[in-house]
Amino acid sequence: xxEWPDIAGRIEGRVHKLGIRVYYEDTDFSGxxxxxxxxxxxxRGRSDFLRLAGVHHTDLFGGEDPVAFAIHRMEMxxxxxxxxxxxxxxxxxxxxxxxxxxxxxxxxxxxxxxxxLADELWRAKVFAAVLDRQGRPRRLPxxxxxxxxxxxxxx
Numbered sequence: 001x002x003e004w005p006d007i008a009g010r011i012e013g014r015v016h017k018l019g020i021r022v023y024y025e026d027t028d029f030s031g032x033x034x035x036x037x038x039x040x041x042x043x044r045g046r047s048d049f050l051r052l053a054g055v056h057h058t059d060l061f062g063g064e065d066p067v068a069f070a071i072h073r074m075e076m077x078x079x080x081x082x083x084x085x086x087x088x089x090x091x092x093x094x095x096x097x098x099x100x101x102x103x104x105x106x107x108x109x110x111x112x113x114x115x116x117l118a119d120e121l122w123r124a125k126v127f128a129a130v131l132d133r134q135g136r137p138r139r140l141p142x143x144x145x146x147x148x149x150x151x152x153x154x155x
Contacts, residue, residue: 016049
């Protein structure tokens, strides 16, 4: 059995791209995407980028020296609403992976009829801390830093 294509998106250059369809459950009563769901879409983009780069959350937290990522700050702008049945694309770029933190820039785009980028709907800067089981900051594991090195735009 072959793998389901594109389930984790794809990496083009340094940009991870993840397709999302807006379903009824993503919207409020008016058919507009509820604001908190942009955060969920963005989380999927960050996680799938890491997965494609060879970094798995379960391995990090279940390993010999367990660590996890926790978002400690986000700056975001809502530019236009997404609506039910829209096809979206989440773009993720990791801009820093060093010390005890990872920084990413993300945007969510509505796709046009031909699959081209039509409208930027949401944009964010995401700052994540690396923490141990007790919630104390830890240095980013060398394996994670090495896996992200080809994609990080600046350190």
